[in-house]
Amino acid sequence: MKFSRIYCQEREVQMSEWRLIKLKFGRTQAHFGEVGIGIEETGERVRSDTLFSAWISAYARLFEKDAVEELLQQFLDSSTPPVRISSTFIYREEGDRTIYYLPRPLQFPINYPKDNDLEFFKTYKKLNYLPLEVWQRWYQGVGFLGTDREELIAETKGKSNGHLCQAGTFDYKKAFKIGQEPKIAVDRITRATNLYHTGFVQFLWEQNSDDINSLSGLYFLLHFSESDRHLEDNLHAALHFLGEEGIGGERSSGAGLFTIEWFQLDKDESWKNAIAFIGGNHHCLISLFWELPLPDGLLNDASYEILERGGWIAGYQLRRKMVRMFAEGSVFPLPPSGKLADVTPGEYKLHPIYRSGISLSLPIKVNEQ
Amino acid sequence: MPASLTQKHLLGKFRLTSTLNVETGLHIGGGGENLDIGGLDKPIIRDPLTQYPYLPGSSIKGKLRSILERLLNKPLNRGGGSGTYRYESDDLADGYTEIDGLDIPYEGARTCQISRIFGSTGGSKFWLKTAVAAEELDEKDNPKKIIKGEEYIQIKRGRNAPARLIVRDCHLFKDSAEQLKRVDTGLYMTEWKFENGIDRVTAAANPRQVERVPAGSKFQFELIYTVEDANQAVEDLQNIAIALAILEDDALGGHGSRGYGKIKFDKLELFYRNLTQYQQVTSTTIKAASLQSIQSFADTAALLDNFGSLSNEIQQNLLSGKGSTDE
Numbered sequence: 066m067k068f069s070r071i072y073c074q075e076r077e078v079q080m081s082e083w084r085l086i087k088l089k090f091g092r093t094q095a096h097f098g099e100v101g102i103g104i105e106e107t108g109e110r111v112r113s114d115t116l117f118s119a120w121i122s123a124y125a126r127l128f129e130k131d132a133v134e135e136l137l138q139q140f141l142d143s144s145t146p147p148v149r150i151s152s153t154f155i156y157r158e159e160g161d162r163t164i165y166y167l168p169r170p171l172q173f174p175i176n177y178p179k180d181n182d183l184e185f186f187k188t189y190k191k192l193n194y195l196p197l198e199v200w201q202r203w204y205q206g207v208g209f210l211g212t213d214r215e216e217l218i219a220e221t222k223g224k225s226n227g228h229l230c231q232a233g234t235f236d237y238k239k240a241f242k243i244g245q246e247p248k249i250a251v252d253r254i255t256r257a258t259n260l261y262h263t264g265f266v267q268f269l270w271e272q273n274s275d276d277i278n279s280l281s282g283l284y285f286l287l288h289f290s291e292s293d294r295h296l297e298d299n300l301h302a303a304l305h306f307l308g309e310e311g312i313g314g315e316r317s318s319g320a321g322l323f324t325i326e327w328f329q330l331d332k333d334e335s336w337k338n339a340i341a342f343i344g345g346n347h348h349c350l351i352s353l354f355w356e357l358p359l360p361d362g363l364l365n366d367a368s369y370e371i372l373e374r375g376g377w378i379a380g381y382q383l384r385r386k387m388v389r390m391f392a393e394g395s396v397f398p399l400p401p402s403g404k405l406a407d408v409t410p411g412e413y414k415l416h417p418i419y420r421s422g423i424s425l426s427l428p429i430k431v432n433e434q
Numbered sequence: 435m436p437a438s439l440t441q442k443h444l445l446g447k448f449r450l451t452s453t454l455n456v457e458t459g460l461h462i463g464g465g466g467e468n469l470d471i472g473g474l475d476k477p478i479i480r481d482p483l484t485q486y487p488y489l490p491g492s493s494i495k496g497k498l499r500s501i502l503e504r505l506l507n508k509p510l511n512r513g514g515g516s517g518t519y520r521y522e523s524d525d526l527a528d529g530y531t532e533i534d535g536l537d538i539p540y541e542g543a544r545t546c547q548i549s550r551i552f553g554s555t556g557g558s559k560f561w562l563k564t565a566v567a568a569e570e571l572d573e574k575d576n577p578k579k580i581i582k583g584e585e586y587i588q589i590k591r592g593r594n595a596p597a598r599l600i601v602r603d604c605h606l607f608k609d610s611a612e613q614l615k616r617v618d619t620g621l622y623m624t625e626w627k628f629e630n631g632i633d634r635v636t637a638a639a640n641p642r643q644v645e646r647v648p649a650g651s652k653f654q655f656e657l658i659y660t661v662e663d664a665n666q667a668v669e670d671l672q673n674i675a676i677a678l679a680i681l682e683d684d685a686l687g688g689h690g691s692r693g694y695g696k697i698k699f700d701k702l703e704l705f706y707r708n709l710t711q712y713q714q715v716t717s718t719t720i721k722a723a724s725l726q727s728i729q730s731f732a733d734t735a736a737l738l739d740n741f742g743s744l745s746n747e748i749q750q751n752l753l754s755g756k757g758s759t760d761e
Binding site: 092093094126127128242243244246247248250251252253254255257258259261265267269270272274275299301302305306309310311315316317318319320322379381382383414 | 444447463464479481482483490491492495496500503504510514515516517518519520521552553555556558572591592593594596597599600601602603605608658660709712713714715
């Protein structure tokens with residue numbers, strides 16, 4: 066769909082530059098390493114910096130050196146990167162509807178009974194991800210209701226059956242299973258074995274005659290700073306290719322393979338409203354965020370969580386420099402922008418290595434302190 | 435040319451699909467979580483969602499690798515923990531691994547038929563020709579020694595070579611799953627087999643139970659080979675084909691010498707997609723860029739018999755794709 070810029074309202078033009086992409090893993094398991102014993106730990110989703118790195122690497126393999134350097138330069142040079150990428154989050158299909166989970170902002174929703182929440186705080190605290198519908202109502206709509214309170218109390222005591230439950234608020238963990246698979250190394254002569262375990266996440270699927278249907282998986286949002294058909298096609302091709310290579314660990318043993326579905330966001334009413342929300346006074350991160358120095362006033366009245374992001378350089382047994390980044394769900398009074406962090410370790414001289422701290426955020430409304 | 439200043443070449447991808455037939459009971463162990471009295475001693479691995487048995491890609495890939503290492507007569511230069519040794523390139527270039535006081539020669543992953551297919555992680559404290567190290571790596575002041583009349587330098591960390599081969603997890607065909615659901619063994623979709631050890635003097639018995647995927651089950655098998663060097667592609671695919679044929683005369687999973695794990699591949703089909711097709715994949719053309727079937731074979735014997743004509747076809751596909759064949 067191509068809008069003519071002149072006749073269109075500013076907001077609608079912006080809307081058309083948002084994309085939602087589903088990663089469908091089918092029956093494939095995935096390993097997204099987390100800190101733990103060996104490779105036993107796995108997360109259920111991929112964060113924006115990892116996705117960015119994997120995607121750009123696939124881009125480099127598909128379009129080769131000059132094209133990828135040109136693209137990276139655009140991220141490095143300008144204060145408005147050509148595209149912003151969110152972290153991936155869980156989606157779950159239930160009948161005709163799709164529940165999209167978003168990180169719960171780290172500030173209380175409007176009307177949240179702060180001094181009177183002992184009866185349900187334990188349940189509330191566990192809700193790290195909210196279905197889009199609830200997220201929107203709490204942070205962009207009427208806020209926290211008396212009925213929410215009643216339902217959270219009911220859920221704390223046993224099982225609730227209200228609107229929060231029907232929206233899938235308490236079912237985040239039903240969308241995937243995390244398990245461990247035993248693996249062995251076998252000696253080539255004596256057949257002696259060394260046993261270890263690898264953690265895997267499996268998303269829901271169903272069999273439709275001979276096709277495998279993904280009932281849950283990961284999704285993320287893309288925001289282009291301006292319409293760029295060429296860049297979008299190339300990114301699409303690179304992501305498709307990445308799906309055949311796999312994302313995360315244990316790729317060559319068949320883990321992390323996916324297919325993609327690429328949507329325009331303006332087709333979905335609730336997403337459209339969530340993005341175009343005007344009455345916000347804060348911004349909630351849906352990606353990681355890093356910038357140095359931080360813009361003035363960013364941390365006034367902010368709530369945030371900080372993650373350490375380290376890891377290895379693909380192809381070399383060297384660790385990247387560790388950076389601390391703001392996590393998804395962090396809330397700032399200004400829209401965060403973010404930069405690529407140079408994480409090239411001292412021993413590595415061949416080319417710079419970046420980690421994406423470029424952020425994507427959504428406007429929300431919270432009580433001003 | 436330092437390997438990291440340009441991308442690893444990509445020409446396209448081959449995909450081989452097949453039906454993996456289980457011909458004798460097959461056991462790929464899963465971790466038993468609980469110990470029940472009268473329960474299984476050795477359960478098999480299952481899908482966490484459906485509890486269907488499946489064959490992990492890593493098991494098959496590991497087996498193919500060990501078969502090829504043996505076929506190509508590779509030395510054992512890499513410790514895998516708990517006294518397990520196998521072969522793996524320490525670097526992209528040739529050199530020597532120093533292990534248990536021995537200097538074991540390895541072939542660099544750029545040319546090594548094993549490491550370039552299955553991947554290798556760089557070794558530590560191995561020996562590389564000083565001349566090669568000076569050109570490709572930034573290590574000059576490390577210890578040096580003479581091996582077979584040439585000067586070698588000790589390298590702290592070698593370079594990795596990512597695998598060109600992806601072996602996917604094998605899942606049951608739908609019909610096969612339906613059939614297995616109806617087996618009446620007391621276990622879901624599997625059988626138990628009793629194994630017994632008997633004392634040679636007292637005839638005391640030591641029975642144990644092993645869970646197996648029953649003979650007759652059919653799994654969907656798929657592997658993907660990334661073409662990075664047109665000159666090596668035919669050789670790599672041939673090695674993979676030979677390894678598949680040997681695997682049929684070997685065993686997959688545990689207790690192979692006792693008859694477990696005989697498998698057979700049939701309905702083999704080869705597909706290819708080149709770089710240009712990948713570059714043009716967008717929302718509108720995704721169907722047009724679908725995989726193109728090259729040839730199909732009834733079984734591995736037919737695949738090996740006709741490998742000559744297949745390799746011609748592969749060469750043609752490589753030439754018609756984007757990118758020159760010479761690197």
